[in-house]
Amino acid sequence: MQKKIAFPLIGLSIILVLIFAVLSWKTPHQVYNLTLASAAKDGEYYAFSQAFSQVVSRHLPRLKINVIETEGSQQNLEFLKNKKADLALVQSDLSIPHQTKAVALLFPEMFHLIAREDSKINKVSDLKGKRIALMPKGSGSYNLFWVLSRHYGLNADDLKVVTAPPKEAYRLLEQGQVDALFRVIALGNPSINQLLQSGKSRLIPIEQATALQLFQPALEASTIPIGTYNGSIPIPAEDLPVVALRAVLITHKNVDDKVIYELTRILFEYRNELIAKTPQAAMIHQPESLKDLGFSFHPGAKDYYYQDEPTFLEKYAEPMGFVLSASVLVISSLWQFRLWFQGRQKNRADLYNLELISLIDQINSAQTIEELKDLRRQLFTIFKEVIVDLDKDRISSESFHSFTFTWEVAIASIRHQENLLRTSEPENHLTEDRKTISK
Known part of the structure; x- marks a missing residue:
């Protein structure tokens, strides 16, 4: 009778030992598959996301980032909210829900207002009565254009708006089917560069950034430096005042703290590798303070940013x-x-x-x-x-x-x-x- 009881107990013990051994081995070797929502393939969001995915894969093989193309910030936020994505790139003017947390502030994006040379558009208010191509509805560029236009006293009835994906919008401008195009994008974008090289279009200054900040605090005054899109015959011909805002890497609050810590570490400790793949990474810096930025940071990101800070007693013992x-x-x-x-x-x-x-x-x-x-x-x-x-x-x-x-x-x-x-x-x-x- 005792033997009949002993053998099952021994067998169960062996099974439990094997289970714990497998779990102990699996935990440090667990592969995390993350989905990163970016934007259109010709934009800097997508280029940065691909570069980030490659650098992470090289240094953390157990972290796999799958980059997906989207229509922009608003859709990215929806994907994150509905758990169709684990990470997303958005513009800093968006109000993110409580279940969404920031990982890092990335590169600045500039307002690009491009008009045909024969359009007689020299400032934003000249858009009245003109045809303008905007990015698809729901994109950050689309929403920000209406913030800009309202500030200059323009409404939907004053313009003939055509929404289209970036490539189609560029084609419409080149063929003269629209008078202007608006897009919020990082400097040096190849498609924008090609559009301006044709000589048929030019950049229009966008001023009054400080006034716009009253309605959108995330906006800031910036400049497109002379020669950004051509050095020999400078495009623009002089430093051009524009409005800008930051791209932000965000995540869902339920993503593992250790995973976000490692992603944040890769972002800053291997930044040179990122710069080699996408120059925009050169403008990424650690925030001086996590307060008053309008975002709640993920605990994993906070752990990285605060790792070198001494304790209160260590810091203030002598004083x-x-x-x-x-x-x-x-x-x-x-x-x-x-x-x-x-x-x-x-x-x-x-x-x-x-x-x-x-x-x-x-x-x-x-x-x-x-x-x-x-x-x-x-x-x-x-x-x-x-x-x-x-x-x-x-x-x-x-x-x-x-x-x-x-x-x-x-x-x-x-x-x-x-x-x-x-x-x-x-x-x-x-x-x-x-x-x-x-x-």
Whole structure:
């Protein structure tokens, strides 16, 4: 009976040992297959994604990245949300849902507005009544064009819009079936380069980036450098102001932390290999801060970015000891300095107020408009000096408020005296005329 029980137990033990052995071997050798949603094949998103996939495969054979072509940022976000992709490239103006996390900020993408030479388009507002080719609906370029056009007072009724994939849009512009084309893309794109080399089209400046930031904080002022698309006969002929935003590599929050850590490490530690395959990688840098960027970063990416940071005690042990030992002396010194500084600020403000009082006396006794103009200039000169002193903490905010009260009295005095002089001028002329008649 005991033998009948013992043999199954021994067999079960052996099976469990084998299972644990297989799992122990499999874990470090597990292959992760990831899908990366990029964009159209002729764009920088796709080129970067392919380069990144190849570099990752070379250094981490157990990580396989399958790059898929998409219509752009909006579709990429949908793929990630529906788990049709594990990674995606999007433009930084998109609002990403909570289940989506950032991995890295990538290269900048520029607004490219290209118009035919014979279109008479020299600025964005000249697009009114023109035919323009846009990227497919749902793409980042399509959505951003309407942000730009609304800022310049253009709506859909003012334009004849044709949406088309990039190659078709380029063909329409070359054949004169549209007057302009808009696309958001990284610098140096071969298709854009070929389009501009024909001499039939040219880049149009896009200004007012700071104003556009009020509606889309992700946007930033940038420049397409002279000669970017041709050096011998420079295209553009001079540095061209445009608007730009960053490409962002994002992932789903449920992707393994260790996988994202390794991908982030490859992205920065093997950046030279990426640059050799796609020059845009040269503009990828680690973020100085993970705060205030508008994105929530994946824990795996955070682990990489923060790996070299010392603990709080390691970082501040010596300063804390020094501050603790010197705190009483410092506080006492600061208190004495504060008293001295406040007295000095008050004395300086008093001098300005005395100047103003003297000017008010001169204003009230002024006999001509020219005198008042000169006194007004003196008032504004004093005001500028006070602003500089306020900025440099030579006077306090309280003293400044006291000064402004006196200064406003002086300005009011000038207006009053000016009105009196202007009112008396006709009377003086009338008196002179009467004397002349009597003679």
